[in-house]
Amino acid sequence: MPAVKVRKERAEEVKRKLKVLGIYDGKRRPLREGLYVLLPVTDAEKAGKLGLEVLDVELPLRPERQIYKNLETVLRERLTEEELKYLRRYDIIGDIAVVQIPRELEHCVDDIVWAIRKLHPFVRVIARRGFHTGEFRVRELEVIWGEPRLETIHRENGVAIKVDLSKVFFNPRMKGERYRLAQLVRDGERILIPFAGVLPYALVIARYRRVHITAVELNPDAIRLGIENIELNKKRLRGEIEVIEGDAFEVLPTLPNYDRVISPTPRSVDALALTLDKAERWLHYYEFVHEDEIGAFRERILRECKRQGKECALRVKKVSDFKPHVFKVCADIEVKRKH
Ligand SMILES: C[S@@+](CC[C@H](N)C(=O)[O-])C[C@H]1O[C@@H](n2cnc3c(N)ncnc32)[C@H](O)[C@@H]1O
Structure with missing residues (x-):
């Protein structure tokens, strides 16, 4: 994926310019490299025309903060403003969704399951999370929807990672x-x-x-x-x-x-x-x-x-x-x- 390499003191100014031109890639994270910053762009040619050095590098995707926002949007039709305040981020690990449901949303479990299935049709298991415990730091999890398993293959950074969330930390x-x-x-x-x-x-x-x-x-x-x-x-x-x-x-x-x-x-x-x-x-x-x-x-x-x-x-x-x-x-x- 293309990125431009700029000196760190120019990074903010260049980022703004790229955003104005609509070629800043907000899905990926910039990366600091010594005195330079690599800024992700969507169009190498346009970036090159600005006189910027363009590289081909794999920058990581932004953490999935956005998926929490999407959950909130979907649940807006079912939950009150007050209830929405208690929504927490959740994780997608392979085909398992791991959600945190605070006590205040106990009565909304079905709505949350419905919203996650709507947002992630490929998910086969939804598990409710507790705390990490013991010396192996395994999380307490309870399957609240789908297949009764906590084993899956998660993909990130170009590798496949098999996990069994009932037995290991991940x-x-x-x-x-x-x-x-x-x-x-x-x-x-x-x-x-x-x-x-x-x-x-x-x-x-x-x-x-x-x-x-x-x-x-x-x-x-x-x-x-x-x-x-x-x-x-x-x-x-x-x-x-x-x-x-x-x-x-x-x-x-x-x-x-x-x-x-x-x-x-x-x-x-x-x-x-x-x-x-x-x-x-x-x-x-x-x-x-x-x-x-x-x-x-x-x-x-x-x-x-x-x-x-x-x-x-x-x-x-x-x-x-x-x-x-x-x-x-x-x-x-x-x-x-x-x-
Ligand atoms: C915070 S988790 C990190 C696991 C892994 N690096 C990751 O990021 O997914 C800590 C790991 O240390 C292991 N562990 C705990 N005590 C240990 C020890 N004394 N010697 C070796 N491993 C240990 C646990 O089983 C657990 O897998």
């Missing part, structure tokens, strides 16, 4: 984040991914880059599905993925160091020292942080770098909302030097 909202990481990786890197789940990060990165990935996961069902996923995507993967079943806190100390470590850390687990220790060049560390505590999170990372004799630069990026004022963040930590 978050489709991390699609853009997986794409971002894949773009940071260079061919030839050795990468470690503890807490790897059914391998969504590993598959997307290996799809784009010729790398060697070691993935560590404790949940035997995630391991089984992860191995199936490698097979399922065999023809599309440029990189190799090796899977190790076990507790990251026991397995990692037995492994060598890696160019890059990616830690999709489970909530309430502190794996910072463990994962930083394995990172020769980069660590991408995910954590849930209150917005008032981002400074303290940075300090904690810098203290750990110092303790390990590493000189680090870091950038903390908000990745998604978790609950009011609490975000899932990713710390991109670059190890500049080791004393």
Whole structure:
């Protein structure tokens, strides 16, 4: 897909111009690359005529915020204004819709099912979501319509991901984040991914880059599905993925160091020292942080770098909302030097 490459200080101005000309592609996300920004466009020729550098790159689709708006629009004919306020975002994972229905909308379950089926005729299962529980971080789900199953194949970033939502963790909202990481990786890197789940990060990165990935996961069902996923995507993967079943806190100390470590850390687990220790060049560390505590999170990372004799630069990026004022963040930590 075409995109124009502009210096970051010109990005807003160029974006406005592209929008006025009707060739800005709002379905895709712009991407920051050092001093430049890649802006998605729908018409390479017109963009070229503006004297802009046009590239052919795969930019990720915007997160599905729009589908929530559509749900609201469809339900307008059945729900009151007051009820509409309680509608929440929902996810489409393969052919399963996962919806959150707050107590205030208990009496509207049939309407919500009707609206989702109208918006997504290909959906075969609608499940109502509860919380992630246990050390495997599996979400509590109850099928409220359709076939009695929670297994499906989800497609994102050019890979197919088999999941069984009754047995493993999977978050489709991390699609853009997986794409971002894949773009940071260079061919030839050795990468470690503890807490790897059914391998969504590993598959997307290996799809784009010729790398060697070691993935560590404790949940035997995630391991089984992860191995199936490698097979399922065999023809599309440029990189190799090796899977190790076990507790990251026991397995990692037995492994060598890696160019890059990616830690999709489970909530309430502190794996910072463990994962930083394995990172020769980069660590991408995910954590849930209150917005008032981002400074303290940075300090904690810098203290750990110092303790390990590493000189680090870091950038903390908000990745998604978790609950009011609490975000899932990713710390991109670059190890500049080791004393
Ligand atoms: C937040 S989920 C992330 C999964 C996957 N990376 C993804 O994004 O879909 C955390 C994963 O870590 C796994 N896990 C929890 N404790 C673990 C441990 N001590 N060692 C290895 N894996 C663990 C869980 O089973 C779960 O699959």
